[in-house]
Amino acid sequence: MSTSRKAVIVGAGPVGSLSAIVLAKRGWSVSLFEGRPDPRLPSSKEASRLRSINLAISHRGICAINAIDPHVAKRFLEAVVPMRGRMIHHLDGKLDSQLYDRDGQCINSVDRSLLNEALLEEVIGLPNVKVFFQHKLQLVDFENKTMTLRDQSTGQDVSADFDFCIGADGAFSTVRRQMMRVVRMNYQQEYIRDEYIELKLSAGRDADGYPTFLLDPNHLHIWPRHSFMLIALPNQDKTFTCTLFAPSSELDRLSTPEEILTWFKLHFPDAVSLIGEKELLRDFTSNPRSPLICTESNPYHYLDRALLLGDAAHAMVPFYGQGLNCGLEDVRILDILLREEGVNSTTVPPGTIDDRLARALSRYSETRHEDLVAICDLAMNNYIEMRHLVTSPLFLFKKALDNLLYYLSSRRDMSFDAFNSTLSHLPYGLGEPRGWVPLYTMVTFRPDINYATAKKRAARQSGILSGMGWASIAVVASVGVWAVRAARLALLHRSQA
Amino acid sequence: MSTSRKAVIVGAGPVGSLSAIVLAKRGWSVSLFEGRPDPRLPSSKEASRLRSINLAISHRGICAINAIDPHVAKRFLEAVVPMRGRMIHHLDGKLDSQLYDRDGQCINSVDRSLLNEALLEEVIGLPNVKVFFQHKLQLVDFENKTMTLRDQSTGQDVSADFDFCIGADGAFSTVRRQMMRVVRMNYQQEYIRDEYIELKLSAGRDADGYPTFLLDPNHLHIWPRHSFMLIALPNQDKTFTCTLFAPSSELDRLSTPEEILTWFKLHFPDAVSLIGEKELLRDFTSNPRSPLICTESNPYHYLDRALLLGDAAHAMVPFYGQGLNCGLEDVRILDILLREEGVNSTTVPPGTIDDRLARALSRYSETRHEDLVAICDLAMNNYIEMRHLVTSPLFLFKKALDNLLYYLSSRRDMSFDAFNSTLSHLPYGLGEPRGWVPLYTMVTFRPDINYATAKKRAARQSGILSGMGWASIAVVASVGVWAVRAARLALLHRSQA
Structure with a gap:
């Protein structure tokens, strides 16, 4: 037998999509399952807009995509807004630019959905990948290498066989939960005391009526206020996505429109006048308050058949802007280890273990763990730097x-x-x-x-x-x-x- | 309406059973669900015998039972073997007795199943408690206060409504997993590098052919060997339950009968001659190697409707002999808080929150957390003391x-x-x-x-x-x-x- 082996990837975010490209290029037959609807549908766009912090992609993420598919990396770089440094907004209105790098290197602001769609379209174009939306994972039987998913559009359960399963299904990963039934996995999750809310800063109009940025577009804007902070990242449509990070107890105290506006005017007077009082109230009261979670696990794999990547393996707080960069790097490292161990895509006899794949996955868990713990810690420490130390x-x-x-x-x-x-x-x-x-x-x-x-x-x-x-x-x-x-x-x- | 409120308790171990007594005495209508078969059946006894470390119950556990039901505490004390101290078995055969307390106070060795059965029989005798065995929890809907359980004997799913749900379903708690979907729960689990295997030390025969203890019955026997150790606890039938704790890597090296016997004779010569080579080999090769897990969570409750008790909330390594004592104390403290907050058993209108119960549960999470973290840490530290420092x-x-x-x-x-x-x-x-x-x-x-x-x-x-x-x-x-x-x-x- 030399038919190509089946890989199932759970989660069609950027990490899952990039994994699909890696395995498809290596000759596997790939099924990519996503619980949510196709993000390219207009209804999905509206829902996702309210929930995700803008991404700051750095060299690490871009190099990872580029190592796997230079075409996608090039396309992606066309959609970003480069940011050269932090712009600190002091309470008295004074601005302070702190460059990220002496050589003028930038990090790149991008809407999560733009990156996601670019990668997904690349994946859908590959002949040996099938993508299924609205399929929610229910149960994995790792011994018999099969899983059950519920098709949300029909309510029916379907099953999928696999030789190799990648869990790229985020911080609340179902694959991880299923793996914990067969793997002695150390695991921890911690909610920090802060929550975040997204606010929109619309584009201004120049003299000719064209949209224009209301803040310097080449900076990541920060309003550090010690126990909480506001940040703003630019988008190509000249708007900014603002995110307020604050302790739940602080947000709980704001309920009436007066309380909300008074609080914002006290701490972020310049931001309030740019966003607009009406818009601020609308976003603050209707957008969800989302928790911030930090997770760590170890090991990340099970024998020759399962691996956790991205947030499913290591969800971090967003304060180093490395969450997705790290997830994309996970995929680059998997790619290297598959090559180094000479893993190929032809099937192995049923009931046997593929020693090469098992060795690649075990090396992944061993070599990657120290790095993932390090960046999760750094991300947590950077919150103190961003909201407090920069002043x-x-x-x-x-x-x-x-x-x-x-x-x-x-x-x-x-x-x-x-x-x-x-x-x-x-x-x-x-x-x-x-x-x-x-x-x-x-x-x-x-x-x-x-x-x-x-x-x-x-x-x-x-x-x-x-x-x-x-x-x-x-x-x-x-x-x-x-x-x-x-x-x-x-x-x-x-x-x- | 003044019908009595429904409590569902998941897990009919000692902690679940004691909780059932507390709520039943307070007038609740209680359903106690257990995934395993009735432990009083002969087939269950054999299965449970292989898996659990003997329990060392101390004042903490006994006082907890006594505070709730003096009758059960009295009955239970009749089934124990008191242990006055540790008996250290040195490699050269020298024995060394270290008393636990200057006033001669003892901890009490008891077979887990004996305690379990005593409590269960008490529970089954109560008019407002129903016990269901072989019912495995599948899903909890905390908003609508209902859960789905699978009856293992028929394969059918049944549902159970509740006003208050207690998760006493152990270290791998399903209630906890279900709560994590609605509660922002900090959680961590860690497997230590050691595993344990149970071995049996049979009774000897005295001159008249009556069974007799082969070691001093009023001690907890320890063979500390620095990176691993053997312990033995007495049973009323004059046998000892021995438990070997050793790193997985150490156990992995023992595969042939020669390797096993050589290793045991090198490190525990006196124990080998008491247990017998044939019996030792049989137990070592056929008994399971079980992992040791330590878990912590916070908070333990959800609104006015769910609470985690015992190992479901805090599984600890067994080296302070406090795991069950702590779980029983959990129940005593719940009982006190229910009384202090004046929680009663009459139903509240649908869709409302019972503020008293919510306050009792919230106080439970707040006051209990520091203690649970402390004892989990102490238990971990005591392993070093037991296998190494005592010498x-x-x-x-x-x-x-x-x-x-x-x-x-x-x-x-x-x-x-x-x-x-x-x-x-x-x-x-x-x-x-x-x-x-x-x-x-x-x-x-x-x-x-x-x-x-x-x-x-x-x-x-x-x-x-x-x-x-x-x-x-x-x-x-x-x-x-x-x-x-x-x-x-x-x-x-x-x-x-």
Whole structure:
């Protein structure tokens, strides 16, 4: 027998779709199941608009797509708005631009649905992939490699056989829950005290009546207010998607229109005048308050037949903008391991284990875990930076020092194009940063450096920075003492003269 | 309307059964559902015998039962074998008895099924409780307060309405999984690297042919071997239930009968000769290797309609012998809170929330969480003590000091009987230890002290003990130095004389 093996992928978001491309290119026969309706239908667009934070895609995500399908990466880059830095909106109306990178590298704002549709259309065009919408997973029998799904349009249960099942079905993954019945999986989920609500900032009109951005489009805008914050990301239609992050207890206190407007005007006066009071009230009261969850699991695979990717394996809070980048990188690493282990798409005899696939999946769980834990932690820590530290003088001083050392250290010898051409060929986990590289740069612009490596290196660098901070304070203090003494001596001389 | 409200309890283990007694006594109409067959059937006994570690019930568990039903507590105490201390079996055959308590207080060994049956029979005798075996929970609709269960004997689905649902269905709780769909529940589960296997140590025969214990029956026997250990607990039929705890990797290396016997003879020579080689091989190869899981969740309740108790809320590793004690205490605390909030059993109008019950459950989640986290941590730490520290001289020195301070401090002014009569009336969380009380004593023999209080107090005491340890070393060293000097002086005098 040499028919091609069956893969079932649950979840047709960006991670599931990219996985489908990988397996289809490797000759598998792929079925992609999605519980929600086709996102390209107009009714779906409206529903999805209210629920997802805009995505900030960085080199990591783009390189992952590019390594698998340069055509999709190119198409995707046409739909983004590049952001060069953070724009801090102080309470007094003062603006403060903090660039992300000394070389002017950008992260890219994109509507989640645009990326999703671009990937889906690529998938639907592949001859050996079938996509099924409105199919909700009910039950997986991993021993007999078959699953039951409910077709929401008919209410009927259908079954699907598989040789390999990928769970890319998000933070509340059903595949993961089913795997936990057969795998001794360590797992944790934590809801943070904050919730988020989306608000829309419409486009303005220029003198000729054409739509125009009401804020600098090449920044990620942040209104940090210590225990809560507002952010705004640009869209190509000149609007901004704003997201308010605040503790549930803070939001609970706002119920009447007066309370809501008073609170917003107190903390975000410039944003209120841009969004408009009526629009703000409409969005705040009708849009859902969504929770923020952080999950970790281990291992991610079961024998030679199941693997969790993306949020299904590691849902993180959105404050490093790495959630999807990390999910897309998951797929790139799976692709590399399948190649390294020589996994092919021809069927294995029933009842046997495919040792190559089993080894690839087991290596995935082993090598990927440390990185996923690292980025989940970094994302959590970054919330404090975004809503609070960006306004602290000590933080800004350390950041300036960090950037100075980066500037003084040897310049990066790999261009973005070089990443693109090498990352699809190089084995996973090649990179060690040379010289001094700030944490944000390693995480965001250096996909050749693993998250765990970045985190460890940054901890060392942070120790050095603190030392240098204290040293500078000591120097400044010494200079001060010396100056006072010199002045006193001078005065003494003059009085004696 | 004043018909009595319906409670559904999922899981008819000791915690579920005790909950049924509480609610039935308060006038609720109770349905108790259990997925497994009736444990009183002979076929069930054989199956359960292989799977559960013997229970060590301490004051905490007994007081909890007694506060709810003194009759059951009395009956239960007739079935136990009291254990006064640990008996350490060293590799060279030396035995070492370490008493649990200066006042001779004991923990009690009992077969899980005996306790279970005693409680179940009490439950079945109550007029307003119905018990259903072989009913497996499928789905809970918390909004409409109804659930679907599969009757395993007929294969049919049945539904059950409820006003209040208690999940007492163990570490892999289905109620918890269903609650996680409507509650933002923090949750984590961790499998430790060790597994356990049960082995049987049969009774010996005395001169007259009567069965007799082969080891001292009033001890919990431990063979600590650093990275693994064997324990043995007595049963009333003069047998011992032995449990081997070892890392999966260690067990994986034992496959042939020779390998197994060689390994056991190397590490537990005395146990092998008591158990018998044939019996050991039979149990080791045919009994299941079971995982050890630790879970934590928060909150434990949903509005006025659902609550998790026992392992469903907090599965812990078995090394403090507190798992079931803690679960029974859960029920005692629920009982107190229901009384304190004045929850009654008459129905509330459909579609309304019972504020009293909601407040009782919310107080349960708030007050109980810190204690459950504390005991889960203590249980994990105690594994290191049991398999490793009990043989360390420094540990034994600190323990002796600990007991000395306990002896010197004011004696406990509450007898066991006093606990029994007061704990059912006093509000939860009354106790602060007076004077110096060792951690083990607080956790095991002082149900008036919360687990969290015990843990915090013990951390302070441990700091003092370490200080005193160093001080004693310093004193011993000073005395030594002084003695050497004195001796030198004496010699000097003599040589000069």
